[in-house]
Amino acid sequence: MAEIELQFMDAETFLDWATRQEARHELVGGLPKMMTGARIGHDRVVRRALARLTDRLAGGSYEPFTDDVAVRIPNGNVRRPDVTVACGEFDPNALALTAPVVVIEVLPPPTRSFDLVRKLAEYQSLPSLRHILLVDPDDRQALLHGRDADGAWTLETLSGPDATIDLAALGITLALSDLYE
Template sequence: MNALDVEPWTVERFFAWQEDQEERFELVDGVPLMLAGASQRHDMIAVNVIARLSQGLHGKTGRTFTGHHAVRTGPGRIRRPTVGVDCGRPDPNDYLASAPAVIFEVLSRSTRSDDQLRKLEEYQAIPSLRHLVFVDTLDAVATHWHRPAEGEWKRVAIQGPLGAIELDAIAVTLLMEDVYEGVTFD
């Protein structure tokens, strides 16, 4: 059988199949792609972001989610951002964020180009998304894309431990020193 003869998967087929898999996958153009593991530095940053977002959202309507949850970025496309905030209606049986407002991608050496180019474009097409943050693992640097309720995407580079990531759509500010807490660079 030729690979070109394979019918692209639907989102429903993907999630039915994913239930029986131990690894995490994304659906890209109807094809499941396995996600790689993460370095300790990547994981430390992700845990720091999850902890700070969860604290900041306490008593609010948004819910933090991890890379085990997914966002639909287009037809036949399911992505699993490192961390996100869903401000939509909760459904404990769903695998998709219903209204993702914030997405964090912690960059890995192997995925940084794809994350900042292809995924950037896909994520920015999500109508509910207001903040997209790429957090570097090689240095204390974050790139924050934000879109006002009425307006175009704007890019802000945040460098060093004294900076802050202002997530006005969910009324949470993350300090860079908290994002990189316990993280050392070679």
């Protein structure tokens, strides 16, 4: 296997470079970082979230995307949330979103702490973002961060069979249990 020569990249260079790679990468601090594969439990939650959002948003102006579509962070990083929802007309050839409204991350054990701190802060720096949902794939609970009208972030812990995910910016509510069943 050939070694990858590490070089600092800006977001545009990285996105072009990433289209020629077999593995998926994020751009962190100017360097590409290979993403690992997901466990089955993680993938199930992602697929169910995407399916519920696709059904609930059908025919409207909001559209959910998989982690194949990147999100550009103001600090220059490029992230790949498990699910991203954005609004508007999209260039079918675009590789990244710059104005997502919702991001969903399923928290795998190896990167859980990183996702709860650093990625969360990066996502909160996106002016367009209204909701960040961090889902535990094993314990049937989630953290919903929401941006209020004044721009302040609120936090709601969701757990239990009757918990609901209020995505007010999208005008929809999902059942937390739908992500697991």
